[in-house]
Amino acid sequence: MKIAVASGKGGTGKTTVAVNLFHILSTKHNRRVQLIDCDVEEPNAHLFFESKQVGPEHTATQLIPSIDNNKCTYCRKCAEWCEFNAIVVIPPAHFAEVNPSLCHSCGACLMACEYGAITEHPEGIGTIRNYDPGNKGILTEARLKIGSAMQTLLIKKVKQQAMNDREVIIYDAPPGTSCPVVETVADADYVILVTEPTPFGLHDLKLTVALLREIGKPFGVVINKAGLGDRKMYAFLSQNQIELLGEIPFLRSYASLYAKGEMLRHIPDNIAGEYGVIIDKVMAKGSGR
């Protein structure tokens, strides 16, 4: 079963929930679990484990075209076909160049060129690493190269690291509702939306709910930091018939363990119990399929 943990608003506790589910499923439920950190711009799930890197680091690449000035006739067809304005051709100056930071590797320019002047070569967009977090699970993360705009491609590549022997795969999604989030949830069987009961949390949750309804993904909501803010979140969930999977209470002591990186070492009983309820509800969705 593939479960994506997403939010809309940043800082609601996606990684907190993803990491706890991963840890509790591995240790208490004896499930074979893999956590894939899809927040490739700032992967941080590994910080919660005393994890050792296992296996080699892979470099993920994209194909970048380059233009051979000896073959190029400066006809500008490739530049016109490029949807991303990544190709600059200035005929009088005999100038033709690809800007790798704008290129999305779509291959249109190769099709456009009638003179065989364009060839592709791989260029790194980020690194993929596997970790042993010490709980029998596997933790995989991708880290985007600074300046690269290819988050979505890198997310696609890190998801290819999913292992066949895993019963549960958890995707920790990036915040927001744009392409990287769509890519993360694309092949998930179920999406857990983590939110906080504040006006900001509600505003962004509404956007994410609209997105998931549009792409037809089943989802439920976990309210983190319950007890803060107001009750409008609860009203929204019941009006829209959205399942509340569980609530993680806001506890200052828990927040301070989190800040010390010791969140998983001392999970308070009531919080562990709440995660147990969430796990039972979510796993039941998988078996019902």
Add this chain to the structure above:
Amino acid sequence: MKTVITSTGNNAKSNFDLRFGRAAWFCVLDEETKKSTFYRNEQADATGGAGVKAAEKMVELGVSKVVSGDFGPKAKDLLEKFNIQMVIIQDDRITVKEIISRITKSK
């Protein structure tokens, strides 16, 4: 010598546009004849690469100087490659006409 001034509208009474790649119009001033011509920036609403395309346009128009509010790194690289001087003015309350008169008076 030709100079481009980024403009929010299609005539000299328009306000100066602080944006380069996303400027609404480009005013091309011929400093010898003092004639100015306005070109609409076709790439003003591009999802990406507007600055590069604007820089490409400058090379095509054969200008040697561009006056705008700022230049992004990709546009800057290309303008530098073609020895086009970048002049920054950070005041969007002045009109294109005022900039033209500053340029022509300093001659």
